[in-house]
Amino acid sequence: MSTKARHSDVPAGPPASPPDEEELARGLCASDEIAFAAVYRRWGSLVHTLASRSLGDPHEAEDVTQQVFIGAWRGRAGYRPERGPLGGWLVGITRRKIVDALAARTRRLALVESVAYDADGHRHDAGVDEVLDRVLLVDALSRLPRNQREVLCMAFYEDLTQVQIAERTGTPLGTVKSHTRRGLHRLREGIEQGRADEQAADREEKPLRTAHPS
Numbered sequence: 001m002s003t004k005a006r007h008s009d010v011p012a013g014p015p016a017s018p019p020d021e022e023e024l025a026r027g028l029c030a031s032d033e034i035a036f037a038a039v040y041r042r043w044g045s046l047v048h049t050l051a052s053r054s055l056g057d058p059h060e061a062e063d064v065t066q067q068v069f070i071g072a073w074r075g076r077a078g079y080r081p082e083r084g085p086l087g088g089w090l091v092g093i094t095r096r097k098i099v100d101a102l103a104a105r106t107r108r109l110a111l112v113e114s115v116a117y118d119a120d121g122h123r124h125d126a127g128v129d130e131v132l133d134r135v136l137l138v139d140a141l142s143r144l145p146r147n148q149r150e151v152l153c154m155a156f157y158e159d160l161t162q163v164q165i166a167e168r169t170g171t172p173l174g175t176v177k178s179h180t181r182r183g184l185h186r187l188r189e190g191i192e193q194g195r196a197d198e199q200a201a202d203r204e205e206k207p208l209r210t211a212h213p214s
Helices: 003-009 021-029 033-055 058-074 086-120 128-142 146-157 162-169 173-211
Strands: none
Touching: 021 033, 021 086, 033 058, 033 086, 058 086, 128 146, 128 173, 146 162, 146 173, 162 173
8 A cells, every 4th residue: 555545545534623712812922923924814794893883984993993003013022811812802992992093083074174264264165065075185185395285195094293294204302393484385385376276266156157047
């Protein structure tokens, strides 16, 4: 009988069972990257689902999922099994990251509203005017000098403080503050000009609509 035949006659053993939660927790605490990968496979979908339901934005949910597991790896020394299971610990991190993401979103919207308010002197009603404000903001951002645009984009869309922007770009903090101040001033001017152009175009259209009623 050949070696191949003899091997085929040996019954295969039961498949290896996946590691249990306590085993994964021990591996994570021991900085075992293989265990950490298993942790991600086991709870990644749950974390993403929680983030997606809370935020309603797939891109933000993906960012939160990454932040949760990066935070879990970096904070693995702080996990205490006696305080609760690993899955519950990850859900707790997820909830905190979701709160952070919602707070960042609120601050970004507040910045947009602040720029729009300063440009026009009053708040617009919800609806078309809000959409116009955001379109004008994006257009005004695109027209800024690169250094001012980059600083404001990091503040608006990445929710970075001026200190964090200075650290990331290697730019002196005073320069970052200057770029921010000048960039916001240009944004207000750009939005104000955009609104003026829109109002002028609307005034030109009104006589046409009056002359040719539908």
